[in-house]
Amino acid sequence: xxxxxxxxxxxxxxxxxxxxxxxxxxxxxxxxxxxxxxxxxxxxxxxxxxxxxxxxxxxxxxxxxxxxxxxxxxxxxxxxxxxxxxxxxxxxxxxxxxxxxxxxxxxxxxxxxxxxxxxxxxxxxxxxxxxxxxxxxxxxxxxxxxxxxxxxx
Numbered sequence: 573x574x575x576x577x578x579x580x581x582x583x584x585x586x587x588x589x590x591x592x593x594x595x596x597x598x599x600x601x602x603x604x605x606x607x608x609x610x611x612x613x614x615x616x617x618x619x620x621x622x623x624x625x626x627x628x629x630x631x632x633x634x635x636x637x638x639x640x641x642x643x644x645x646x647x648x649x650x651x652x653x654x655x656x657x658x659x660x661x662x663x664x665x666x667x668x669x670x671x672x673x674x675x676x677x678x679x680x681x682x683x684x685x686x687x688x689x690x691x692x693x694x695x696x697x698x699x700x701x702x703x704x705x706x707x708x709x710x711x712x713x714x715x716x717x718x719x720x721x722x723x724x725x
Contacts, residue, residue, distance in 0.1 A: 589622070 707713045
């Protein structure tokens with residue numbers, strides 16, 4: 573499969589070749605006949621040895637997805653081996669995805685539990701304290717706390 577850079581390189585190469593041929597043809601008129609014949613022969617040899625244009629690979633209609641060095645995800649149909657290995661390969665390809673999903677669910681559950689425990693600690697501290705919860709919202713009380721913390725050793 574050719575990439576965009578390879579295609580652009582091939583186009584630039586073709587442009588350069590056409591400009592070179594035009595320049596050689598233009599300059600061939602001012603040289604003696606024997607030199608122009610040698611240049612024409614050399615030009616014909618160069619054109620014969622040039623790279624063939626890249627041929628687009630034909631896509632196959634095979635339903636199998638083949639990946640070198642690993643199992644393919646969502647592969648349909650058999651690859652190398654019998655039907656049992658094909659089923660095993662399909663199941664084995666889903667194991668990393670399943671492990672990732674289980675891990676994400678576990679992390680989410682643990683974080684939710686930690687958040688609930690932190691909120692419960694704050695609520696229990698507020699409810700078991702001698703002051704009512706409205707005192708913490710009062711700006712005068714907050715100022716009193718700042719003053720008493722600065723004075724206390």
